[in-house]
Amino acid sequence: MRHRSSGGIFLSMNALVELRRRFVVALEGLADEPAALAEMILPSQDPRFGDYQANCAMPLGKKLGKPPREIATTLVERLVAAPGWESLCDPPEIAGPGFINLRLKDDGIAARLVTALADTERLGIVPVSAPRKYVLDYSSPNVAKPMHVGHIRSTVIGDALSRVLRFLGHQVITDNHIGDWGTQFGMIIYGYKHFVDTEALAAASVAELSRLYKLVNQIGEHQANLAEKRPALAEKIATQETRLAELATAPPTGDPKQDKQADKKRRQAEGTLADLRREQAELEAKIAAFLADARLSSLAAAHPAIGAAALAETAKLHTSDPENVGLWKRFLPACLEEIQQTYDRLRVTFDHTLGESFYHDRLAGVVEALQKKGLARESDGAQCVFLEGYEAPFIVQKKDGAYLYATTDLATIQYRMEEWAPDAVLYVVDHRQSLHFEQLFATARQIGYDDLELQHISFGTVLGEDGKPYKTRSGSAVGLMGLLDEAVERAGTLAAKSSVLETDTERAAVAERIGIGAIKYADLSHNRTSDYVFSYDKMLAMQGNTAAYMQYSVARVKSIFGRGGIDPETLRGDDATIALSNPAERALAMELLRFTEALARVAAEYKPNYLTAYLFDLAQRFAEFFEQCPVLKADDDATKASRLRLCDLTARTLEQGLALLGIRTVERM
């Protein structure tokens, strides 16, 4: 698809693609795979080296046994001779060992931007020529259990990826694979049967169900602490003490290397022991706190082995016990409503919400099929798939006959293939489940899903300021709603300082967008695969790579139009021109052109932080432009109009970029 520009010439926003296309032609006869070499055109790091640099002459010189600069010379001659080169790019310069430095013509940049200016839908960005069908599996909380920071990261990353892929022209099906069939329902059912407050249930079912879950869970945890965790910990400590004593009394061998190793082992053992003792102290404190609560301890005494009892309720649910199925059907809507509140707040939607329960009746079939294919076999009473390269088997059915999430995940792949036949399925799930997904994908390939791209889009842990997984002071998971509330509340104190916000209503609306935006942007701007430290102060800072700064940048650009009483639409006509005489104008224009490159990178690696980094760069280029180039007070009307067009494009690119991240902007702040 092509877009029309003012001169009647068809120009895509993507100058890099155009350059690569020309390099492929120029490389004809010189290389076996011109496309791969043409991929080696990258943005230059330093403006002295032009806008882009082609690095293909060096490897090619090596392969052909010729000096790279000679190859580069040949390429440059061919490029320059090709029709239309002079309107695209300056004559390339050859530098260093054989770099080819490329500098786009200002007129060409301007023409592309004029195309973008007129395109109110897509900013001149061309949809991919070969759209793919993606299924995106993200968020996936356990209903009835409170969501935590990990779910937010999955939700926010998955949502951003789905928006970007869609914008690029792919078909995307989003599916929230919620946990709605597991142990937590057994707990709620048990809680309902023994502890329900019928009035509270009638008045606020969600709150009451949540209370029941927490209560049963708390008692169960306490009993497990006493019966299992406490003795297990004591045994571990004893083992470790013995080991440490052995290590400490072992005589030196005389070999420095061995002694060093032994010393290291001893220090590690000391560290492990200290950790275990700390854990023990925490456990004892928890047990003591529970016992200090008279009501809880009497409940625990009255309901021994509550965990097993809850599991029994779960099992009855799974075997279609009419009462429990009835309760499940009755409670599920309230649980869904609860998580929906969070999605509403985040403004995240899904095409489908097919939870574990949806696949319930397919699980037996999955195991049977695996057995028939000879992939699954019985081991220690369980049905296992043994995979090459993995010590642990992929267990698809427990010895008690129950199915696991491995089974459900296989059934889900099967269903999605039957129903949607996607090219790719992406699972946005934290990195701790990487082994599970490796095994799942390996099993799926053995079943025969060879052409399907299965990707675990893993992400790192959200840490507290102490460097440990983000928890409340008491050690429990941080409630998601509370997290959002706090961010919005803190954003509110920022908004209160504003000189341009007039009413409390407006301040509240801005605070909501800044607060929610801050949380999302923090999750998205960090490299997906790394852990990162959660900090309200950092995510709400007005300087640096934050949502608040980006939103402020948008508001600042837009204020120019407000101040000047100018409707940007009047500047977007076919006769529009953009002049790039000032270096700051040109730098901003080049950055605007690169939006499409940033999106392509996001889609290639499923990494939203490439987009946040781009938007931050763009905001920086704009700040430099804003500093150096008067807009409303430009020397002449033509310059003013040209600069207003750059402002318009900047605002729209920032807004579009943020929208693709699921972040809303404000008119002023």
Add this chain to the structure above:
RNA sequence: GCGCCCGUAGCUCAGCUGGAUAGAGCAGCGGACUUCUAAUCCGCAGGUCGCAGGUUCGAGUCCUGCCGGGCGUGCCA
């Protein structure tokens, strides 16, 4: 024990199939509001990219070993 991931400025983090002089924000120092939003901007300083080898014209990036850390590792998800 085995497997996966990580180690970049005082702190928090970027760094595009290996590219030229490794970047940003915070904190520190110094500047810029009678001038389009100063909730901002500009400048300075700050680095053995954990260590040691190797591959390469070229390594933060690839390989090997070591040091340090996180996570996972047969019936939770």
